[in-house]
Amino acid sequence: MSHIDPTAEQFQTFKDLPRDTPIEMLNLVRFNDLANYPGDHELARDGLTGAQAYGLYSKHSGPVLGKVGGSIIWRGGFETMLIGPSDEAWDAVFIARYPNTAAFLAMVTDPDYQRAVVHRQAAVKTSRLIRCKPADGGTTFG
Numbered sequence: 001m002s003h004i005d006p007t008a009e010q011f012q013t014f015k016d017l018p019r020d021t022p023i024e025m026l027n028l029v030r031f032n033d034l035a036n037y038p039g040d041h042e043l044a045r046d047g048l049t050g051a052q053a054y055g056l057y058s059k060h061s062g063p064v065l066g067k068v069g070g071s072i073i074w075r076g077g078f079e080t081m082l083i084g085p086s087d088e089a090w091d092a093v094f095i096a097r098y099p100n101t102a103a104f105l106a107m108v109t110d111p112d113y114q115r116a117v118v119h120r121q122a123a124v125k126t127s128r129l130i131r132c133k134p135a136d137g138g139t140t141f142g
Contacts, residue, residue: 002126014131019101021133024073028128029092034129035122043122053123060116062076065096067110068103072096097134 006014018134031050036101037043043053065071077095 004124024132025096025131028090030125031091032125037122050123057119064110065115068107069099101141
């Protein structure tokens with residue numbers, strides 16, 4: 001099963017959580033080999049890879065992320081699954097921080113973001129977007 005966009009129920013659960021605190025979103029993304037644009041999209045026949053389409057998404061959505069006060073606070077390269085399904089591998093792994101839920105909602109409803117998200121939808125084979133509550137680091141796991 002592909003997970004590209006949230007279901008209505010998942011999005012409602014997200015919106016029902018506290019809205020006045022910072023949030024961090026863990027992003028795990030696997031790309032399509034070839035971008036899967038809708039047939040009428042201007043890039044549908046250009047033969048872009050999923051990675052290239054995701055690059056366009058990043059380029060066009062990044063300014064909106066900054067405009068709402070968000071930022072990428074960590075990114076890394078996937079190497080291997082130590083615990084978890086062995087068939088899950090990720091092309092992009094990063095954490096985005098938002099000042100609050102309103103900032104995230106402002107981003108995803110921004111007209112510039114709405115135009116950019118078509119590239120994400122074409123690029124992504126499957127993904128996980130996990131909302132986290134920020135916590136202090138340290139030297140213990142608990």
